[in-house]
Amino acid sequence: MKRNLLTVLTIASALTVIVTGCSSTKTNVATPAASENAPASTTASTPTAKKDVTLTVGSSQNWVKDIDRKLAEAFTKETGIKIDFQVNPDDQYMNIVKTKISTHEAPDIIYMPSGIGMDNFQPDKNFLDLSNEPWAANLKGWAKSGASINGKLYGFNTWSVDGWGVLYNTDLFAKYSLTPPKTYAEFAALCDKLLANGITPIYENGKDEWHLPLWLSGMSTVKGAGPSLTDKFNKNEAKFADQAVLETAMTQLNDMNKKGYFGKNVLSNDWDHGYEALGSGKYAMDLVYTTYQQEVVQKFPNSGADKWKMFPIPLGDNQGFATSSGGIIRVVNKESKNIDAVKQYFAFLSKPDNLKSFYTDRKDLGEPSFNGIEVAPPTAALKSIKEISGTNIDQAYESSIKFWDGGLLGKSLQDMISGASTPKQVLQKLDESRDKSFKVAK
Structure with missing residues (x-):
């Protein structure tokens, strides 16, 4: 996906x-x-x-x-x-x-x-x-x-x-007595503990413009968003920059980089190197789709990746699972x-x-x-994230929002990570782009 x-x-x-x-x-x-x-x-x-x-x-x-x-x-x-x-x-x-x-x-x-x-x-x-x-x-x-x-x-x-969630190395979590977070504060605490033990918490391939927007796209299920807000977005009756929970989520994403949760070279990381980052045990987590662990196993058979599990994107205290269409x-x-x-x-x-x-x-x-x-049984990642999310499952913004400009959003988030833009400005640029598209469509 x-x-x-x-x-x-x-x-x-x-x-x-x-x-x-x-x-x-x-x-x-x-x-x-x-x-x-x-x-x-x-x-x-x-x-x-x-x-x-x-x-x-x-x-x-x-x-x-x-x-x-x-x-x-x-x-x-x-x-x-x-x-x-x-x-x-x-x-x-x-x-x-x-x-x-x-x-x-x-x-x-x-x-x-x-x-x-x-x-x-x-x-x-x-x-x-x-x-x-x-x-x-x-x-x-x-x-x-x-x-x-x-x-x-x-x-x-x-x-x-399918959908995107945070895949985590269950062996590393067990070693340091960590459990899937229910809030962003709990997520930040477990990242701090991993850093203290020499483990980089999250692999983020920030070089690829398409990946950073997934953190925002997955916020369609966060408390304060949901189907009613999606409907307003599609009628151009609501703005991303006006949603406090989304601004909070982007601020937290920015803080994750500032605190070193992504390591030192986030804007140099690409997708291909994620397999080694996780398979080697140098990183504990990654924002990926639910079958990704099978690919890690193919490249790193001794990684134990087939047993890894997944939890929802924790920004804004999200506990829902946003899927593709x-x-x-x-x-x-x-x-x-x-x-x-x-x-x-x-x-x-x-x-x-x-x-x-x-x-x-x-x-x-x-x-x-x-x-x-016929298909194989669901991966441990899919099973675990669905257990956490329960009925809180909906389509991600990239699948459900009209005029979602992932390219513009990716560049804006790269600017934010590098310090050239604020979380609020990221959302404002998305709104400006969508406004233009709505006008053209009319």
């Missing part, structure tokens, strides 16, 4: 990247080895496209994995239809997509985060309605909801619903000249055996989006 769930919305400094086609850029999330399960054939009822077709697929660098390429190769072998993955840098992708759509140069298939953010792209005008595709009836409710706008299904979803989806360019080939490709990917191959490889994902696909 993750990250996905994660949102990549900074201003593109160059728009030539998507033209270069496929890229071998290293992904931020570990890619499991390809499954040995053989991809299944498509059904006879699937529309038949010409075999000299090449489908272009636009994606952020994190979102295309080895299993996607393997299934694409199997599809090509069976149909002759080629798949051209056009992979772009995280911090440029969404703005490249906006530009390509506006200039009528968008690829046939476009990866993007699920949820209300789709509404920013005028889906009725630009995306193909997939509501009547045969596979749509087998989507789970959350997968269909997160890929729909105004009752129309625009996204092909093979991701999973279903991860990353694929929408279809309404102007594509290869609609039949796209439908054939989606039908192929939605076959049960191919879905099984996909989820077997994608160990970073949780619950499958399609009914009838």
Whole structure:
């Protein structure tokens, strides 16, 4: 999710990247080895496209994995239809997509985060309605909801619903007699104790603009926020800077850095080095998705990461779990000249055996989006954070708020961490950006 769930919305400094086609850029999330399960054939009822077709697929660098390429190769072998993955840098992708759509140069298939953010792209005008595709009836409710706008299904979803929480090393917590905090004060106290014993409390990859905004995005469930405030945000009847609990949360995030909870190089840390930071035991916690521990185990088998647990983001005394709207989806360019080939490709990917191959490889994902696909038991992280949160579960702001500008927010939070901005100013900049977008939308 993750990250996905994660949102990549900074201003593109160059728009030539998507033209270069496929890229071998290293992904931020570990890619499991390809499954040995053989991809299944498509059904006879699937529309038949010409075999000299090449489908272009636009994606952020994190979102295309080895299993996607393997299934694409199997599809090509069976149909002759080629798949051209056009992979772009995280911090440029969404703005490249906006530009390509506006200039009528968008690829046939476009990866993007699920949820209300789709509404920013005028889906009725630009995306193909997939509501009547045969596979749509087998989507789970959350997968269909997160890929729909105004009752129309625009996204092909093979991701999973997940959320971000603080994963912690249970061995380190036990060693120093620490327990999951119920308040920010308790959280600060356990961080102080870890520091006193030579353990850096939290790994924060502040270099990546998409990650810092997750601390605020997860505040949708904090006491004083909730669905009613989300509704006001989406009607532009409330401002982030006017919410005392959100300003408190950002002030606490800033204090975490000042107190050394992130270590000395927070703005130099990137996502890839988080595995070693936690797997080596040098850091005790990280803000990640619930299947992240499985990736740590793959890289550090002796870390005991499979037993690690998770608690909610503690800012503002939060005890709720903010989830995605279903991860990353694929929408279809309404102007594509290869609609039949796209439908054939989606039908192929939605076959049960191919879905099984996909989820077997994608160990970073949780619950499958399609009914009838068996999954492994929930991770210790997911189980533990749901036990703490109970019924206090709702969609994170990045999935539920109109005109959530993760790129601008990421830069603003980096400025705050470096001392060039205040917590209040971070929220004010987000409000200013959203005001402009609402005016344009009207």
